[in-house]
Amino acid sequence: MKILSREQFYEADRRTLSAEGIPGEALMERAATRVFDWLHARLEGAPVPVFVFCGVGNNGGDGLVVARHLLDHGYTVDVFVVDYSQARSEDFLTNLKRLKGRKKWPEYLDQGSPLPEIPANGVIIDAIFGIGLNRPPDPWVADLIRHLNSSGAFVLSIDMPSGLYLHRVPEDPSAVVGADVLLTFMAPKLVFFLPQTGVFAERWEVLDIGQDPVYMEEAEAAYNLVGREMVRTFYRPRTKFSHKGTYGHALVLGGSHGKIGAVALAAKAALASGAGLVTACVPECGYVPLQAQLPEVMVLTTPGFSEHTELPDVGAAQVCGIGMGMGTGEPVQKAFLAWLEKMQTPVLLDADALNILSLHPADLHRIPGGSILTPHPGELKRLVGPWKDDFDKLEKALVFAGAHKCILVVKGAHTMVFAQGKGYVNTTGNPGMATAGSGDVLSGMITGLLAQGYEPLQAALLGVYLHGRAGDLGASRTGYEALTATEIISSISQAFLELSGPAGPDQKHTAGG
Numbered sequence: 105m106k107i108l109s110r111e112q113f114y115e116a117d118r119r120t121l122s123a124e125g126i127p128g129e130a131l132m133e134r135a136a137t138r139v140f141d142w143l144h145a146r147l148e149g150a151p152v153p154v155f156v157f158c159g160v161g162n163n164g165g166d167g168l169v170v171a172r173h174l175l176d177h178g179y180t181v182d183v184f185v186v187d188y189s190q191a192r193s194e195d196f197l198t199n200l201k202r203l204k205g206r207k208k209w210p211e212y213l214d215q216g217s218p219l220p221e222i223p224a225n226g227v228i229i230d231a232i233f234g235i236g237l238n239r240p241p242d243p244w245v246a247d248l249i250r251h252l253n254s255s256g257a258f259v260l261s262i263d264m265p266s267g268l269y270l271h272r273v274p275e276d277p278s279a280v281v282g283a284d285v286l287l288t289f290m291a292p293k294l295v296f297f298l299p300q301t302g303v304f305a306e307r308w309e310v311l312d313i314g315q316d317p318v319y320m321e322e323a324e325a326a327y328n329l330v331g332r333e334m335v336r337t338f339y340r341p342r343t344k345f346s347h348k349g350t351y352g353h354a355l356v357l358g359g360s361h362g363k364i365g366a367v368a369l370a371a372k373a374a375l376a377s378g379a380g381l382v383t384a385c386v387p388e389c390g391y392v393p394l395q396a397q398l399p400e401v402m403v404l405t406t407p408g409f410s411e412h413t414e415l416p417d418v419g420a421a422q423v424c425g426i427g428m429g430m431g432t433g434e435p436v437q438k439a440f441l442a443w444l445e446k447m448q449t450p451v452l453l454d455a456d457a458l459n460i461l462s463l464h465p466a467d468l469h470r471i472p473g474g475s476i477l478t479p480h481p482g483e484l485k486r487l488v489g490p491w492k493d494d495f496d497k498l499e500k501a502l503v504f505a506g507a508h509k510c511i512l513v514v515k516g517a518h519t520m521v522f523a524q525g526k527g528y529v530n531t532t533g534n535p536g537m538a539t540a541g542s543g544d545v546l547s548g549m550i551t552g553l554l555a556q557g558y559e560p561l562q563a564a565l566l567g568v569y570l571h572g573r574a575g576d577l578g579a580s581r582t583g584y585e586a587l588t589a590t591e592i593i594s595s596i597s598q599a600f601l602e603l604s605g606p607a608g609p610d611q612k613h614t615a616g617g
């Protein structure tokens with residue numbers, strides 16, 4: 105699914121109107137009626153007081169339409185116009201007239217108006233600002249928003265939580281509506297997925313408003329959602345006459361005294377993701393534990409006892425993932441940089457491989473084109489420097505991926521993959537995955553997929569998706585707190601099974617939370 109920009113939402117609007125030959129108010133009617141239907145299906149006529157707060161643009165117009173339908177269905181409704189500007193939109197005015205036709209006169213709020221009383225058992229429809237917000241709300245509007253937030257009432261926001269910009273972080277987070285549910289039109293917005301802005305709308309649903317399918321198909325989105333639908337376009341089921349040679353040889357290099365487990369997790373995850381052969385390359389101290397623990401994995405050791413002092417030459421048939429638990433001591437740094445220099449094909453770089461590169465930015469050119477880098481936020485900061493806010497972070501990640509012709513996998517609640525000027529936002533995973541070793545599992549999975557011949561970007565997207573899904577399936581058995589990296593590996597099988605089977609109800613990715 106595409107994540108559209110503001111210009112693209114407005115263009116989709118225009119294209120829909122012209123394709124159908126309908127006026128704007130007809131599309132507003134259709135969109136807002138979907139919001140009403142959603143609410144009515146849940147309230148079922150319950151006598152709860154509903155408070156509709158409308159701005160004076162098209163988001164406010166949507167609110168007026170919802171208010172009219174609520175009245176027509178016998179709900180108790182109070183309508184407020186938040187009069188922040190003299191410039192009313194045409195469709196807002198059309199719907200204001202229709203509301204008045206129901207003998208319902210809204211109350212106008214402006215600077216100095218007393219704040220309306222809202223009981224905690226009420227429902228607030230937030231239609232103050234939508235995607236048109238382009239500057240901070242006036243102080244009195246901010247006060248009103250804080251008042252709504254502190255009311256304890258259930259808040260349903262239309263299209264956007266009011267006060268949240270589409271493309272930047274709010275100056276004052278207290279002046280953003282905290283939506284219990286957000287019903288958003290046509291496509292999800294990038295802000296739903298960023299830690300600084302996603303907190304205002306943890307539960308959201310996309311409403312299809314019959315937007316022009318031709319435009320939705322042809323719009324070039326800067327960001328796309330990574331969901332089942334997308335990864336199935338390149339997932340390759342196994343074929344009958346294949347053999348283990350068909351599925352490649354993954355070489356996982358890393359580990360140091362006390363951190364051999366990181367390699368064990370990655371190697372096991374590479375196997376569980378379908379690599380035909382897996383070799384783990386560790387310093388001498390890792391030999392016995394790995395051999396004893398992972399009978400399917402071949403173990404190769406390097407001369408150092410507790411850390412790598414040199415790294416092996418890699419055969420053309422092997423695909424490498426390197427860095428987990430490797431350490432960053434001087435000998436390891438030297439061994440790693442010399443090794444990287446010799447690599448010609450894409451590799452996966454994780455953890456200490458990234459930390460070493462951060463210490464040697466002049467050597468970043470040694471990364472083979474098409475390599476995959478999997479930093480968590482701390483590692484990313486060391487690589488690209490600090491960022492001002494989440495949007496600046498995205499920009500820096502895009503620039504870095506472009507400059508080094510690599511695929512940058514920025515891990516987080518919504519892991520984001522950056523490549524070739526585009527961003528991909530993962531939809532799977534859960535807070536239970538914030539646990540030791542879950543990143544090592546991801547590296548192993550992506551290395552295992554690369555070994556099977558997936559293009560690097562595909563391996564990264566499929567790996568990130570399946571990793572999150574395995575985490576979700578694991579957590580459905582263990583709960584968040586008890587989820588472990590090992591449990592995630594055990595759930596990879598189920599994630600693959602699901603991928604090739606029919607879609608479950610929670611896998612459409614038109615909702616979050």
Ligand SMILES: NC(=O)C1=CN([C@@H]2O[C@H](COP(=O)(O)OP(=O)(O)OC[C@H]3O[C@@H](n4cnc5c(N)ncnc54)[C@H](OP(=O)(O)O)[C@@H]3O)[C@@H](O)[C@H]2O)[C@@H](O)CC1
Binds near residue numbers: 262
């Ligand atoms: N396809 C679609 O897109 C569809 C969209 N629909 C709906 O339309 C909504 C977008 O409507 P919209 O463009 O009229 O903008 P909205 O958010 O109502 O803001 C109104 C105006 O406020 C102004 N303004 C901005 N910041 C301000 C501030 N801090 N303080 C004071 N004023 C401020 C700014 O005007 P300006 O003053 O800059 O000229 C802005 O234009 C969208 O979210 C969805 O709900 C659906 O009906 C159907 C399909």
Ligand SMILES: Nc1ncnc2c1ncn2[C@@H]1O[C@H](COP(=O)(O)OP(=O)(O)O)[C@@H](O)[C@H]1O
Binds near residue numbers: 515541542571
């Ligand atoms: N709140 C969260 N929601 C979803 N996924 C998460 C969350 N927190 C962490 N993860 C995932 O868990 C993994 C953690 O990786 P990392 O920090 O490298 O762990 P480690 O170094 O312990 O292996 C990443 O894939 C990340 O996307």
Ligand SMILES: [K+]
Binds near residue numbers: 163231232261262266
């Ligand atoms: K809104």
